[in-house]
Amino acid sequence: MWMEIDLQSDVPIYTQLVDQLIEGIASEQLKPGDPLPSVRSLAADLGINLHTVNKAYQILKQDGFLQVHRKQGVVVQPGGMPGADAAFRAKLAKGIRPLAAEAAVRGMTEAEFAEQSAAVYRQLMSKGENAK
Amino acid sequence: MWMEIDLQSDVPIYTQLVDQLIEGIASEQLKPGDPLPSVRSLAADLGINLHTVNKAYQILKQDGFLQVHRKQGVVVQPGGMPGADAAFRAKLAKGIRPLAAEAAVRGMTEAEFAEQSAAVYRQLMSKGENAK
DNA sequence: CTCTCTGTTATATTCATTATATAACAGATA
């Protein structure tokens, strides 16, 4: 599998899974309808517990990024991804806020901060350049 | 005091303190040399423990945003704030990354994401428009 | 000098979260 987990990180394993799966969808390495490994097999692959994987899947299902079929397993949402609604924009602003504040204190201008944001976005997208 | 703490939030109290103090410095509501309340008085004001405030101060001192003098108390760094070094840029990228990924999945373009970042930065700065 | 303030350090305890280990259930399929 193409996923990697850092057990020493301060960010929870299930969060790492959620983030990497979203990145996979964003970069189109994972396309709508693509199957995902079962909670048991992925857990075995990564050397972690079944419930940790399941927690990640549950969050992504709740947010509308994944669909679950009995026996068919887990699949990347085939019917269109959820949009950038008000709830997400609020979450986004809340996440950016402390980063923007520290950037400002450290002397980064608004333009530099915006460009840095764009650069991260760009680099993320380029990961699936040649759609696997 | 102008600080507010959300005890129900999932973000730790000491992190809320760190973030708000950095925001205060960014918006110039807190200027270099300005005195901060003692760990005991601020803790009493907010109805929290002394150690929680101390932990926030320690982090900000470690990062170079605050200075500590015996008896004089805590003071906003008067000798120039730390710059946007490589370590911070890495931390910044790591923080932006999951936000950019989800924004992309939800249909936001690179330009929209950059503008959103700029908007948060801008709004943050405007908080100390009329420098207190 | 004594009292009182400051940050600092040291323990101990409670609580929630994270991650684990088992176990079992219900639906789908070979």
Next chain:
DNA sequence: TATCTGTTATATAATGAATATAACAGAGAG
């Protein structure tokens, strides 16, 4: 029937966050 799937239910260990006390050393005020 046997085996895979997600799902649910407990229980447990480990960690981090927050609290409660207590004590120490430096720096002033009286």
